[in-house]
Amino acid sequence: MPMWVRKTSADRRYKEIKIPPVQVLYNTCKGVFENFGPGIVPGPENIERLKAAMDGMTGADVGLRPGMQFFRRFPVITYIRIHECDKFSIGLFCLPQSAVIPLHNHPEMTVLSKLLFGTINVNSFEWVNADPPNKGGIFSAVPLRGTNSPRLGSDFKPAGVPRLAKTKAEYEVSAPCKTSVLYPADRGNLHTVRALTPCAFLEVVAPPCSVSRGWPCTYYRKYHFSTLSAVGMISVPEEQRPGYVWLQETEKGDVSLVYKDEYTGPCIVTE
Numbered sequence: 001m002p003m004w005v006r007k008t009s010a011d012r013r014y015k016e017i018k019i020p021p022v023q024v025l026y027n028t029c030k031g032v033f034e035n036f037g038p039g040i041v042p043g044p045e046n047i048e049r050l051k052a053a054m055d056g057m058t059g060a061d062v063g064l065r066p067g068m069q070f071f072r073r074f075p076v077i078t079y080i081r082i083h084e085c086d087k088f089s090i091g092l093f094c095l096p097q098s099a100v101i102p103l104h105n106h107p108e109m110t111v112l113s114k115l116l117f118g119t120i121n122v123n124s125f126e127w128v129n130a131d132p133p134n135k136g137g138i139f140s141a142v143p144l145r146g147t148n149s150p151r152l153g154s155d156f157k158p159a160g161v162p163r164l165a166k167t168k169a170e171y172e173v174s175a176p177c178k179t180s181v182l183y184p185a186d187r188g189n190l191h192t193v194r195a196l197t198p199c200a201f202l203e204v205v206a207p208p209c210s211v212s213r214g215w216p217c218t219y220y221r222k223y224h225f226s227t228l229s230a231v232g233m234i235s236v237p238e239e240q241r242p243g244y245v246w247l248q249e250t251e252k253g254d255v256s257l258v259y260k261d262e263y264t265g266p267c268i269v270t271e
Helices: 009-016 021-033 044-054 224-230 238-243
Strands: 079-084 089-095 100-104 111-118 119-127 163-174 180-182 189-195 200-208 219-223 244-250 258-261
Touching: 021 044, 021 089, 021 200, 044 111, 044 180, 119 200, 163 219, 189 258, 219 224, 224 244, 238 244
Parallel strands: 079 258
Antiparallel strands: 079 089, 089 200, 100 189, 100 219, 111 180, 111 200, 119 163, 119 189, 163 244, 219 244
């Protein structure tokens, strides 16, 4: 004889108050980052808590779907802020196909990223500590300061001194996938992201990337090694040169179109 279970009012209330995944993520971030600051990395258990909160999330959990206007206005990248405080930020990047988040770093920040849908190409770099560097580890910039380089053009005006870097990794990521983590001391902290299809990813940054709070990201312009090979202080075998580049600090506005938009997904309670 079958046993019938009658739903009580308590059962119905439990179903009605199911916590949205984005609220779970906020609650987890608040607990993990409450006592953390620049350069401080959460322990492995807390990192796993954050990854667990993000791993199962999809575009629907934050009000996104591939057909939205954000993914049709190349080359514009849309950033949607879900939450930001002095401890952490939660946000969304929406990229149309072929859009690029330019080469940048996240100094003293822990970054968790979850691709919600689409496919991206990630290219990461690490600094080369070549000998002999100048004071502060910065290499000779003689070729950059000249105006007669046929490769750079006579109108080239340097914004900073170039530094030598090499490719650490280049790979593709497609949703569904696990959450990736970038640590403050990660040697692949320098990276760029290209959308191979319309895509969106969720990102948690602690502390948040903020000029006003003193934790800005730095953006770079990349030059092939051969472009500045006259630097003389650096010697790289011919067959290895494709893996080396010169990186020069630049303004974000010079290389990117990033627009902010309002978050329209499930609301979060921050009190």
